[in-house]
Amino acid sequence: MTVATALPLHPLALLLPELPEAEHEGLTASIAKHGQLTPATSWVSPDGVEWLIDGRHRARACEQLGVPLRVERLDGDQAAARAFVLGANVLRRHLTPSQRAAAASALATRGRGESGSTAASLTQTQAAAAAGVSERLVRAARTFATDEELTDAVIRGELTVTEAERRARGALRLQLSRESETQEWLTPWSIVEGVVRALGCIDGDPCAEPGRRIPASWHLTEDDDALRRSWENPDGTASRVFLNPPWDRAHQFVRRLLAEHDGGHVEQAVVLLPARLGSDYVTALTVRGYPRVELTGRLKFEPGRGATRTGRGEAHFASMLVGVGVALEAMHEAFGDQGVVVQAWATTPA
Incomplete structure (x- = not known):
């Protein structure tokens, strides 16, 4: 147990909303009468800075009263600090x-x-x-x-x-x-919505059209040469990716996706492909046991550049979605109303 007059507030301490003023006044009155019954919590970051991660209202009350703040230091890494903040506040509030x-x-x-x-x-x-x-x-x-x-x-x-x-x-x-018109037939919005449900969010779109229509944090267009770029997030964390590659180069992009996934640069991905069973790229995904959705009917693309706003381009062949690193249940929940969800036995390590 240590005593501190002031510690910098870590962003974790600001995660949840302020106490209502009446509750804060009650807390201040209680500390004035009985003392600080529950210590605040600090954590030392890897750069050696000691942060206050829990107890900002107690710190404010003690400052108002002119008394030192009692603090207990939490040992552990940043994940331990995050878990503590979440658990402590959920239990307390x-x-x-x-x-x-x-x-x-x-x-x-x-x-x-x-x-x-x-x-x-x-x-x-x-x-x-x-x-x-x-x-x-x-x-x-x-x-x-x-x-x-x-x-x-x-x-x-x-x-x-x-x-x-x-x-x-x-x-x-x-x-x-x-959006203004572009020259492409674009991924149907129902597919995009399903991808967001399956992944939780879309970090990256390595095959973005010039309008960057997919709601992702980053996009790579044809000019960016995605096959030569890393697909991890800019902060170095593994990404969640939606991939709708040029279908005449699908085999190249599937190989790159699997390499990025195996290398830890891509955590999860949903990839839209022609349903060409037996092709090299479909086989490469199937043998790993990744779940796929065989879409019902012919996929109808949204109008883009060179198409009228009322037009819809229909694929000339069946299409499929494959969830790389995505659970079968998540694919079924996201796309079960758009096709049949299947999963093969994995014959090689995923």
Whole structure:
């Protein structure tokens, strides 16, 4: 146990909303009368800085009263700090499932390849367990994770996860409806929505059209030469990718996807391909046991450059979706209404 007059606030300490002023006044009065019964918690980052990660309201009350803050130091890595903050606040506060899910989503940032003591963050499964909510609700919260206003509104209790998810999808639809015409036939929006549900979010689009229509954090167009670029996120974490490659070069992009996945640069991916069973690239995916969706009917693409806004381009052959590193259940939940979901026995290590 240590005593501190001031410690810098770590962003983790600011994850959940402020206490209502009446509750804060009650806390201050209690500390004035009985002393600080529960210590705050600090954590030392790898660069040696000691941060306050829990107890900002106790720190504010002690500062107002002119008394030192009692602090206990948490040992462990950043993942341990994240788990502590989430678990402590969920247990201490009366939060709705949506508030807990939004907080868990904000902390669930572990990429593929991070494990054990080297991991700096949490998986969605770990964050959901710490928050006491379903992983499905955490995945839903990921759909608006990059929208600070929606995330803050959910954490403040002003919106549910379902309402925020609906608004986020509506904003994306509006954005797409306002786009100028391009020269391509574009991925149907129903497929894009399914990919977001299956992955939680789309980090990268390595085969983006010039308009960068897919709602991803980063895009690689033809000018970027994706076959020579890494597909990991700019911060070095493993990405979640949607891949709709030029179908005459599908075999090249599938080989690259598998190499990026095996190398830990891509955590999960959904790839849209011609359903050419027996082709090299389909076989390379099938033998690993990755689930695939054999889409019903011929895929109808959205109009792009060179097409009327009312036109729809129909593929001349069947299409399929393959989930690389994606669970069979997630593919069925996302695409079960668009085709048949199948999975082969894996004959080589995934």
